[in-house]
Amino acid sequence: MTIQQPARQTVDLAMFGGDRAVPRELGIRPWPMVTGQDEQAVHRVLRSGRFTSASSGEQEIAGLEREWARFVGTEHCVAVSNGTAALSVALGAAGVEPGDEVIVPALSFIGSATAPLHLMAVPVFVDIDPVTFNLDPAALEAAITSRTKAIVVVHLHGLPADMDRITEIAARHGITVVEDAAQAHGARYRGRSVGSIGAVNTFSLNVSKNLATCGEGGLITTDDADVATRA
Template sequence: MFGGGRAVPRDLRIKAWPMVTEQDEQAVQRVLRSGRFTSASAGEEEIAGLEREWARHVGTEHCVAVSNGTAALSVALSAAGVEPGDEVIVPALSFIGSATAPLHLMAVPVFVDIDPVTFNLDPAAIEAAITGRTKAIVVVHLHGLPADLDRITAIADRHGIAVVEDAAQAHGARYRGRAVGSIGAVNTFSLNVSKNLATCGEGGLITTDDADIATRATMLRQFGELIPASGERSYVAHLLGWNCKPNAIQAAFTRSRLTHFDAEAAVRDRNVRRLLGRLADLPGFLVPEVPADRTHAWHILRFRVRPAAFGLADAFAGPLRAVVQRALRAEGVPAAPYQLQPLPAQRVFAERRGFGGYPWALPGVVERPYRAEDFPAVLRVLDDSFTVQKAHLHPESGPLLDRYADAFEKVWEHRDALAAVAARTAHTPHWERASEIGDAEWEAAFGMR
């Protein structure tokens, strides 16, 4: 940013993720030779094998594979009994799929603020958001850190509400000795190509100890049918389902990846903790915290800036983050935001762009405004933080992360110069810029310009 060499040499690149080994290739070829490619194929073994192995890994009685992580959440909510007009509590900071999944069921997403330390649902905010129409709580373990499940499940139990864990970013994380995805009434994982447990494309997994929920989820993924393990398919739909069938090739790839999952996660944990240990000595940065009763999957690393340590007033958090992020990128660190807006500020919610105004127009649905300013913790985190994604997932990323630490230290050494830039930099928060960009894109897409 100010001249000179980069802290991260240009020839030290992010290693491709997911890894693709000869074993993975052989697993895919095994499916190609079998000629059985979906859960509708009689005698197909890879999907059932993945379901069995992931249930055992998580510690649940049942696992149902589907086409992707968002489909997993929609199917899980429906299997748990969520219906049109019901309310589903969702964190205001997450990937949009956490909130569109209930919307696809004609259920109403009710957003709540987060804990600014863990970036997960604030239990006190959950309690305040519950009404007589609340049917479920989507508990997102954001970035790989488990939410406060004891407090959340206690609240849910008092009100007779289902807890649905969205563990799309948290494969392998544990809460008080139990794997995430084993604690809620029904739980979901994503196998997207970017995830810690990945496939060669898309995939999703649903876990539960409830046999009835598992049966409903299996029916919902394929037109409401009950597909026998062998014999003729009846083509009889017993309920309204989707076509969310999983792909056998992708299931086989994930089964192969699963055999290395624990070892790779252990190396990743060591690499990330070494990075965070060095950054913790830099007063200008807040590094991710992990409570003693849980572990972190380290899917995404989020860092916050501390204006006071840079000699700035708190009001300069946003411009300071922007300048520090720019400086880190100049040094070779792929620092970037994760989500630009609170979910309720997304147009689909803020402007009720559901099914022609539904589910909000359904009889009895309480009018709830979706306003970014109602979620101050999310707004602050979005303004003063940036993330590092994917670069650390590969188990051989240790040397790269060491150079990232060098870059952070170099940025900190130049804190006075960066603070001076931040103090005179015009700043527009992410969510305001995203709204403006969204307007232009919407108008261009529909020929309004």
């Protein structure tokens, strides 16, 4: 007796002749979307004549820091020039020094690995989970040595990494966890905002991100007042 298997249905991607995921009539939306409220905010800054945090009476940057700390659920936020700078400053504030090893995922934006290099530390690449594309906790533990000072955990493409297992491993070895949430603004892990779980954490405000400026920017979050002061 022969059992006939049902025919398999395949769906081609649009680039290979399949249907478009986004109908053509919707068009291409510009990103970031600049609203009238955004334009008013820029004009407010221009009229103030205060363009850096060193300007006497400047309130916009401090306001952003307060609002983002409140949104994420941390005690402190420090605004910096971009997401890679945020990682470099966060690692330095966490005590990473020349010669220390910093574990980073093998799949990420280049900034995850260049940030340790800015401190003359050594990035150690660890493989990812093939399902989530985030740091594989088992591979992470195998890569820890006596020189490991920090772990950079990237929430790639907005999907939170397995923070329970990662923080448990880090705590057992006395290693600092730094969340790189550059692509994960607003994402939550078991009810907590990403960027509030590690000892010190970072976000990017690059024009390509889901919380975008019209250029560059970065944010560092932490509950540790000493780390925030050093940053």
